[in-house]
Amino acid sequence: MRPVAIKQTSADSLRITWDDNHVSSYMFKLLRDECPCAECKGETVLLHTYKPQALAQLPGHYELKSLQQVGSYAIQITWGDGHATGLYSWQYLRDLCRCSECDEKNKFQP
Numbered sequence: 001m002r003p004v005a006i007k008q009t010s011a012d013s014l015r016i017t018w019d020d021n022h023v024s025s026y027m028f029k030l031l032r033d034e035c036p037c038a039e040c041k042g043e044t045v046l047l048h049t050y051k052p053q054a055l056a057q058l059p060g061h062y063e064l065k066s067l068q069q070v071g072s073y074a075i076q077i078t079w080g081d082g083h084a085t086g087l088y089s090w091q092y093l094r095d096l097c098r099c100s101e102c103d104e105k106n107k108f109q110p
């Protein structure tokens with residue numbers, strides 16, 4: 001599964017069209033809050049997850065500055081505050097989809 005199109009649709013959201021015709025919309029806020037990098041998500045060492053300390057938000061925290069494809073498996077987002085260590089893999093992005101269809105599916109997962 002991979003995107004066929006990634007498009008900024010408004011000042012604060014992004015739309016991804018997938019190769020199975022699924023369309024996902026993402027608010028920048030969601031993407032930033034779910035940044036998968038170790039700094040934001042914490043690191044799991046020997047089954048213990050170390051949560052990072054909440055950092056003060058700088059201006060531009062939820063501002064998408066640029067977006068770059070990494071290889072054929074992910075995108076890297078550079079945020080307005082300079083944060084750019086998160087790699088969003090296709091699978092991760094698809095899991096973040098909050099459309100009603102995906103929501104239904106998630107509900108029935110154990």
Ligand SMILES: [Zn+2]
Pocket residue numbers: 035036037038039040041083085086
């Ligand atoms: Zn991060």
Ligand SMILES: [Zn+2]
Pocket residue numbers: 022023024097098099100101102103
């Ligand atoms: Zn969806």
